[in-house]
Every structure is written in structure tokens, then in C-alpha cells.
Amino acid sequence: MTATRDDVDHVVDVRGVHKSFGANEVLKGIDLQLRRGTVTVILGPSGSGKSTLLRTLNHLEKVDRGTVRIDGELIGYKRRGDKLHELRARDILRQRSRIGFVFQNFNLFPHLTVLENVVEAPVSAQGRDRAEVETEARALLERVGVGDKLHDYPKQLSGGQQQRVAIARALALRPAVILFDEPTSALDPELVGEVLDVIRDLSLDGATLVIVTHEIGFAREVADTVVFMDGGVIVEQGPPRDVLDHPKHERTAAFLSRVL
Numbered sequence: 001m002t003a004t005r006d007d008v009d010h011v012v013d014v015r016g017v018h019k020s021f022g023a024n025e026v027l028k029g030i031d032l033q034l035r036r037g038t039v040t041v042i043l044g045p046s047g048s049g050k051s052t053l054l055r056t057l058n059h060l061e062k063v064d065r066g067t068v069r070i071d072g073e074l075i076g077y078k079r080r081g082d083k084l085h086e087l088r089a090r091d092i093l094r095q096r097s098r099i100g101f102v103f104q105n106f107n108l109f110p111h112l113t114v115l116e117n118v119v120e121a122p123v124s125a126q127g128r129d130r131a132e133v134e135t136e137a138r139a140l141l142e143r144v145g146v147g148d149k150l151h152d153y154p155k156q157l158s159g160g161q162q163q164r165v166a167i168a169r170a171l172a173l174r175p176a177v178i179l180f181d182e183p184t185s186a187l188d189p190e191l192v193g194e195v196l197d198v199i200r201d202l203s204l205d206g207a208t209l210v211i212v213t214h215e216i217g218f219a220r221e222v223a224d225t226v227v228f229m230d231g232g233v234i235v236e237q238g239p240p241r242d243v244l245d246h247p248k249h250e251r252t253a254a255f256l257s258r259v260l
């Protein structure tokens with residue numbers, strides 16, 4: 001029997017993931033299962049491994065041990081017998097194209113217009129029809145509130161506008177999940193709200209989102225699950241009212257008392 005999308009309860013399924021940089025073990029056995037249509041906020045001190053974990057989800061970092069499945073598909077490897085073999089670059093790019101990634105520093109292509117930034121990957125990585133993608137891109141850019149900036153270049157936009165373009169670019173890939181790595185921490189304070197509003201809108205629309213952020217109020221409001229990481233392990237996870245208001249672990253309480 002082959003698995004269909006509907007059989008796959010967990011869009012994100014991380015098992016026993018370890019990752020070291022030299023002698024520095026940064027992920028020390030991560031297990032994480034996330035259901036379709038849920039919003040997960042990952043909290044934790046600087047250096048706890050949050051970015052590395054997000055990057056292993058789309059094979060930007062190779063795991064040393066363990067497996068990552070997105071939408072039921074093993075990421076970065078295929079199984080032959082009882083061995084895992086790394087996929088070819090082309091197959092990794094195809095897998096990555098179903099996993100949206102929004103970075104702290106926007107990472108738009110500086111030499112492409114707003115519209116071209118959004119159209120590029122669905123055409124080149126997913127082989128979709130350019131005219132069809134362009135129609136969809138215009139609608140997405142309208143939705144995130146930059147429909148009047150289609151032909152501007154990134155440097156002509158504010159940070160908040162650039163980040164909203166980056167979100168439209170992620171959405172254009174029709175991703176199974178969108179990963180956000182501190183999407184508002186490079187923004188001037190007055191621009192944070194407009195980006196959080198767009199992310200909130202996606203969450204209400206049923207998207208599967210994983211968000212690393214220090215915005216605790218936002219986490220309380222939109223997260224189904226809050227995951228607290230420290231020292232390369234998940235210390236605790238649960239609904240916001242448990243983890244944020246009644247943390248079970250001293251390390252979680254200490255972190256929250258510093259950021260709240």
C-alpha cells in the first residue's frame with residue numbers, strides 16, 4: 001500500500017536527530033511531530049540550536065543521525081536496503097521547493113524585481129507555467145499588501161515590505177510547511193506588526209507554520225504548540241497556556257522571566 005497525503009498525519013516528523021559542528025554537538029536527539037494546519041512556535045536562548053533545527057528540516061544542514069520526513073517524504077536521503085543514501089542535488093532542490101523558508105534577513109534576490117522574486121522558484125524548481133505562476137504571484141503580493149510594488153527592487157522597499165515579499169515568495173511554492181527563522185528580529189519595531197499580521201493571516205487560513213521568534217505575545221495568540229529548546233534538546237512542549245504560563249521546567253521559567 002502506498003501512502004497518500006491524507007494518510008500522513010504529521011507534516012513534520014523528526015526522529016532522533018543529532019547534529020554536530022566539529023566537537024560542538026548542537027542538536028542532541030530531537031524528536032518533533034507536527035500536524036497539518038498547526039502553528040508551532042520554537043523558543044529558546046541564543047545558541048540553543050533553533051536555526052540549526054529549522055535548517056535540518058530542508059537539508060540545508062545534513063543530520064549526523066536520525067531522520068526528517070516532510071509530508072511523509074524522507075528529506076535528503078533515500079533508503080536502499082538498510083542504508084540511507086544522500087539524494088542527488090536536483091532531488092534535494094525539488095524537496096526543498098515544497099518547504100517554504102523565511103529568513104531573518106529576507107534574502108530576496110537583489111537583482112530581481114518583487115514580482116520576479118516570487119515567480120522565479122515555482123518556474124525554475126517546480127517547472128510550472130510562467131504565465132500561470134505570475135497571475136498567482138500578483139494575487140499573493142496583493143494579499144500581503146505589496147501589490148503596488150511589483151516592479152520595485154528589494155532595496156527600494158522597507159524591511160517590513162521586503163519580509164512580506166519573502167512570505168509571498170514562500171507561499172508561491174505551495175509549500176507543505178513554512179519555516180520562519182526570527183522573521184521580525186531584523187525589523188524596526190514599528191514594522192514588526194505588519195509582518196506578524198501577515199503570519200497571523202496565514203495561520204487563520206490553515207497553513208502549517210513553524211516559527212522561531214521571541215515575540216511571546218504573538219506565540220500566546222497564534223501557536224497551537226510552543227516548543228522550548230535549550231542546549232540542543234527540546235526541554236518541553238505543549239499549548240501556550242501550559243508552556244508559557246505554567247512551565248514545568250526551571251530552564252523554561254528562567255528563559256521566560258528574561259524575555260517577558
Ligand code: ADP
Nearest residue numbers: 021024026044045046047048049050051052053
Ligand atoms: P540559535 O538559532 O538557537 O541561536 P543556532 O542553531 O544558530 O542557535 O546555533 C547553535 C550552535 O551551533 C551555536 O553554538 C553556533 O555557534 C553553532 N553553529 C551554528 N551553525 C554553525 C556552523 N555552520 N558552523 C559551526 N557552528 C555552527
Ligand code: MG
Nearest residue numbers: 050051052181
Ligand atoms: Mg537562530
